[in-house]
Amino acid sequence: MAVGSEDIFHHSTNSIYRPVAGSLLEDQEALLEKLLDSPAPIQQRPEDRFNGAYLIFFSLGIGGMLPWNFFVTAKEYWIYKFSNSSSPTAGEDAEGSDILNYFESYLAIASTVSSVLCLVANFLLVNRVPANVRVLSSLAVMLAIFVVMTVMVEVDTSAWPHGFFALTMACMALISGAATVFNSSVFGMTSSFPMQNSQALMSGGAMGGTISAVAALVDLAVSRNVTNSGLAFFLTADIFLGLCIGLYLLLLRLEYARYYMRPVRPVHVLPVEEQRPWDTPTSPLLVTAARSPLTPPLYPILKKTACLGFCVIYLLFITSLVFPAVSSNIESLQKELGSPWTTKFFVPLTSFLLYNVADLCGRQVTAWIQVPGPKSKMLPALVLLRTCLVPLLVFCNYQPRIHLHMVLFRSDIYPVVLTSLLGLSNGYLSTLSLIYGPKIVPRELAEATGVVMSFYMCLGLVLGSACSVLLVHLI
CATH class of the missing domain: 1.20.1250 (Growth Hormone; Chain: A;)
Incomplete structure (x- = not known):
C-alpha cells in the first residue's frame, strides 16, 4: 500500500525527529516525495458507508461506560448482599453494617488506584502491544468478571460477607483497570481517524450513563426483588460486552477503518552530519525509515x-x-x-x-x-x-x-x-x-x-x- 506524502509529513513542523540541515534540504525533500509516491498512486480515502464506523465507535463508547455504571447503579443489590440477610429484600440491619458504611469509599479507592496504574501501563505499551490486542483483551477481562458477578447473584453469601466484600473489591479493581485500558486504547486509536469518530466515542460514553440512569429509574418504579434487579443489571452488561467484541471485530473488516488504522511509518532524511562523503542529493541511501521508540x-x-x-x-x-x-x-x-x-x-x-x-x-x-x-x-x-x-x-x-x-x-x-x-x-x-x-x-x-x-x-x-x-x- 502506498502512503501519501500528506500522511508522511502530518504535522511536520511538530515532528519529533531531527530536521535536515544544510543546503541539500529542498533536493532531499523532493527526492523523498518522489520515492514515496512513485511505486503506486496515493490511495483514495474511503467513505464511511452507512456511517458504520461512526455507529460502531458510538457503541464502543457505551460499552466502555455501561458496565461500570451498572456496577454502581445496583446499590440496593449491594445493600442486600452485605446486610447479612437471606431475604431478597434488604433488612433494616443493612444500615448498621460495617461493610456498608465504607463500601462506596473502598469502591472509589479500588477503581481509582487500578485506573491510574493501568493508564501508566497502557502508555508504556502503546508501541509494544498492538491496539487490537489491548482492546480485545480488556473487553474479554470485563466480560469474564461480569460473568462471575452474574453467577454470584444466585449464591448465598450471607455466611461470608467479608469474603464476598473482598471478592467484590477485586472484581471492581479488575473491571476499572480493564475499562481504563479499553477506553484509552480506543480513544487513542480514534486519534488517527477523522474527528467525528472521536466525538462518536465520547457521545457513546454519555449514552452509557444515560442508559444506566434510566435503568435505575425503571428498577425503582417496578422492581420488588433486589436479586432480580441485580441479575438484570449484570446480564445486560454481559450481553453488551459480548456485542462490543463482535462490533470491534467487524470494525477491523471495514475498508474505512483499515485505511485509518494502517501502521504509521515515520520517514525522514538523514541529517547532513550522518551522510557519507560519497552520497549525493539523488542517492536513495539518504532516505531512511525512523524506528518508533518503544516508549x-x-x-x-x-x-x-x-x-x-x-x-x-x-x-x-x-x-x-x-x-x-x-x-x-x-x-x-x-x-x-x-x-x-x-x-x-x-x-x-x-x-x-x-x-x-x-x-x-x-x-x-x-x-x-x-x-x-x-x-x-x-x-x-x-x-x-x-x-x-x-x-x-x-x-x-x-x-x-x-x-x-x-x-x-x-x-x-x-x-x-x-x-x-x-x-x-x-x-x-x-x-x-x-x-x-x-x-x-x-x-x-x-x-x-x-x-x-x-x-x-x-x-x-x-x-x-x-x-x-x-x-x-x-x-
Whole structure:
C-alpha cells in the first residue's frame, strides 16, 4: 500500500525527529516525495458507508461506560448482599453494617488506584502491544468478571460477607483497570481517524450513563426483588460486552477503518552530519525509515497539550466536585407534600437522569459545532467560568445543612436548570478538549496523546472526588 506524502509529513513542523540541515534540504525533500509516491498512486480515502464506523465507535463508547455504571447503579443489590440477610429484600440491619458504611469509599479507592496504574501501563505499551490486542483483551477481562458477578447473584453469601466484600473489591479493581485500558486504547486509536469518530466515542460514553440512569429509574418504579434487579443489571452488561467484541471485530473488516488504522511509518532524511562523503542529493541511501521508540516521548506531548490538559482536568474537577456529592442531596422544596415525584423520584430525575441527558446533548453538539478552537483563549475562559456553578448548586435546597443554613434558591426549577447547565457544559467543553489533543501533535504520537488525555481526565475526576468530601463537610 502506498502512503501519501500528506500522511508522511502530518504535522511536520511538530515532528519529533531531527530536521535536515544544510543546503541539500529542498533536493532531499523532493527526492523523498518522489520515492514515496512513485511505486503506486496515493490511495483514495474511503467513505464511511452507512456511517458504520461512526455507529460502531458510538457503541464502543457505551460499552466502555455501561458496565461500570451498572456496577454502581445496583446499590440496593449491594445493600442486600452485605446486610447479612437471606431475604431478597434488604433488612433494616443493612444500615448498621460495617461493610456498608465504607463500601462506596473502598469502591472509589479500588477503581481509582487500578485506573491510574493501568493508564501508566497502557502508555508504556502503546508501541509494544498492538491496539487490537489491548482492546480485545480488556473487553474479554470485563466480560469474564461480569460473568462471575452474574453467577454470584444466585449464591448465598450471607455466611461470608467479608469474603464476598473482598471478592467484590477485586472484581471492581479488575473491571476499572480493564475499562481504563479499553477506553484509552480506543480513544487513542480514534486519534488517527477523522474527528467525528472521536466525538462518536465520547457521545457513546454519555449514552452509557444515560442508559444506566434510566435503568435505575425503571428498577425503582417496578422492581420488588433486589436479586432480580441485580441479575438484570449484570446480564445486560454481559450481553453488551459480548456485542462490543463482535462490533470491534467487524470494525477491523471495514475498508474505512483499515485505511485509518494502517501502521504509521515515520520517514525522514538523514541529517547532513550522518551522510557519507560519497552520497549525493539523488542517492536513495539518504532516505531512511525512523524506528518508533518503544516508549513514546512524554515531554513533547505534555508541552503541546498543556492548555488542553488544564481544560480537561479543571472541567472534570468542577463536575466531580458537585456531581453527585452535592447534586444528589438537593431535595425538593415540596417534599412535605408526600408526592412520589418530590420524594422517591426527585433526585433520580433531576440529578442523575437530567445530568446524563444534558451531558449527552453537549457531546453530540460537537459533531456539528467545534467552537472555540484548540488554540483559542475562549476555551479555558469558558472552562473557568463553570466555577460559578459550584456556589449556585450549594445554595439550592441541599440537605442536611450544618454550617451554611441559608438556602437562597427557593424553587425546584433552580437545581433543574443548574444541573442541565452542568451536564451540557461538561459534555460540550470536555469533548472538544479531548478530541483536540491528538490532533495537534504529529500523527505518530496521536495514540500516545490519546492515552495522556485519558490520564488528564482521570486526574480531574480524582481531584474533584477528593475535594467533594471537604465541600460536603463545609455545607
